[in-house]
Amino acid sequence: MPQQKGRLLLIKIGDGAETEVFANLCGFKTQTFNLSASEVDTTIPNCLSPGDAVQRTIEPGIVNRTFSGTGAFVSGGTQAILMGHVRGGTVFNAEVIVPGDGEYAGSWMVSEFEFSGEMEGNMEFSATFGAAGPLAFTAEV
Template structure:
């Protein structure tokens, strides 16, 4: 499988319009550093051996609650897409978004911003960093094999 470019790990924000056609998703601009986390809690299922309770105990676990988060930081680019996102950030509301993971697939569903921060130097451009958390079940569509 070929190497993937980090800049193609994207989050696209939905415009919320589903009438009369499908919702339109656009890239969140300005992101320079990004990450997508797929994790699950560990539910401990360890029990001692009933036949030999004094012997070694093998730790065992099973998956629990899954977690999907996208984090990004970069230069804040104002415009319609950023305005819509900032409305959700200020009002702490969920919205539809897609996270596109090259070499894996697309995770689509409801998301919310759990953390958002502006920063900047006196003579530089304004930066931002944000963390997006799944707000409901996500639909996964695997990337087509090439």
């Protein structure tokens, strides 16, 4: 399998229309997609031999899917849609494209958003998106 380019790790924001159109959220210079699950401890000591060493066992608990990134704030239509959701604290449809893996689509929310900038630099932003409902996964072909 060929090496994947980090810049192709994308989040696409839906426009909320009846026939929803998704557009890339531009400006990211660094982005991360996290797939994790909490651990549920299922360890039970050996009842027949309680003095034996106890083997810790676990099973997956709550799964977590987050997309985060930092970059240049680029004004425009998709950024305006996102900022409406950030200000309103609302859920929206989005697609996260993970090169070499696939697409995670469904309801998302912005859990953190921050503007930053230096006096002589461009305005930057950072954002963290969390899944707000079950996500549909489509594997890359």
